[in-house]
Amino acid sequence: MTLIDFPAPPASADALAPSATESVCPVCLATVPAERCVEGDAIVLVKTCPDHGSFSAPVWRGLASHRAWSAASVAAARPRAVATPVERGCPHDCGLCADHRQQSCCVLLEVTSRCDLACPVCYAAVGQGGRDLSLAEIDARLDTLVAAGGQVHVQLSGGEPTIRDDLPEIVRRIRARGFDFVQINSNGVRLACDPDYLRDLVAAGLDCVFLQFDGVDDGVHRALRGARLMRLKARAIAACGEAGVGVVLVPTVVPGVNDGQIGAIVDFAIAHMPTVRAVHFQPVAHFGRCRGEPATAARITLPEIVEALVAHAGGALRFEDFRAGSAENPFCSFSGRFRVDDAGRLAPRPGMRAACCGTPAPAVTTSCCGGAADDGSVRASPDVARARRAVAGQWTLPPAAAEGPRDGFDAVLVDRARTLGLSGMAFQDAWTLDLERLRSCHVHVVADGGRLIPFCAYNLTATDGRSLYRSPAEAGA
16 A cells, blocks of 8 residues: 655655745735744745834744654545635635545534533634524534545534534434544533533534633633633533543643643643543634734744643653654644553553654554555545544543453553543744645635635635635634
């Protein structure tokens, strides 16, 4: 099986030498040449628009880790279905187009543009307005995924998906089409207050809750979400445990607001295992409601989050215990799985290598969700199937192991219950967008017209709020 259908970028003799790529102008979103340059201990993306001038933004702080991660292997694979022709070039032809270098792994289905919060930080800029997709529209988008072929993980998002009373029916429709992993991206408000609704979701086939969780006190939640939410977050996690569904805590990390709580969030996760299966950190990206050119100090990069995790572990973890994903561009994400002992201390799991979505895989390079056969047809590989099963194994809540003497299966359940995933993904905005990275994106949004659009392209906004793909109706405007 040939996994790489596109040539990998040539390795530089000096991984830290300036290298050329393409980006967009933050003002007009036109494609412009760009360069990755070294400034002090950082990699900075520098570009110039002939109409709007020059822009620069740090994308990686830590030259030693950048050099190491530059050597990571990337398994590219042709999209299973090409929906749009290449006319204007990346990022203006998303659908996916023939130039895209990775298949879908996790696909977001935005079922509503309404929300019950008005967060100061929101990539979709949603609010009380907006509308729900009809069930017919949802069916059409699910049929798009079926036609594209292959298994993907489906994440129900919005807006706030739990604002819909019929969300359990939507989960059932996803399951009926053969998709075997369904998660919701939620603020947790309704999950905390309506246990019957949560039980209905689980009965319909919900596997996992991606829970917005920015910190361990109400000061952080008020700053980023505009409300006191800490008690509701804890209630939502408890309700998920009672309903038998796993939780991934998802902090948006904003310098000066909650970057000092990275370790405390991990401690909270450990205290709420096994219901909490993982923590997935996301550095703030400046799109949606978070507009305007950010100061350099307003940026936090993935290696800084890893360094904070290592420092908090007090010597139990090393930077080398975290790995880049093997399907997306290596500078898009990190992940690691760690065993938690009875005292709440983290230790790396030996013999594991990170794959996509924060999951372990054999120590080989595999594509996230499929590859190309030697005859040019597209099919999933056994390695991919193993990686996808590992995602479900980490993010779903394991059943309780039997009391007393344990057989082999019980020992596996205990091991799963004591394993915590720590991962992160850096979404790109108009200042940091590197089109080489975007072409390798495997997190897609299923949009109208039968298109699959990379997440960062779908949510990309200019300085005035204009979007390439998200319509004003979808943003609740």
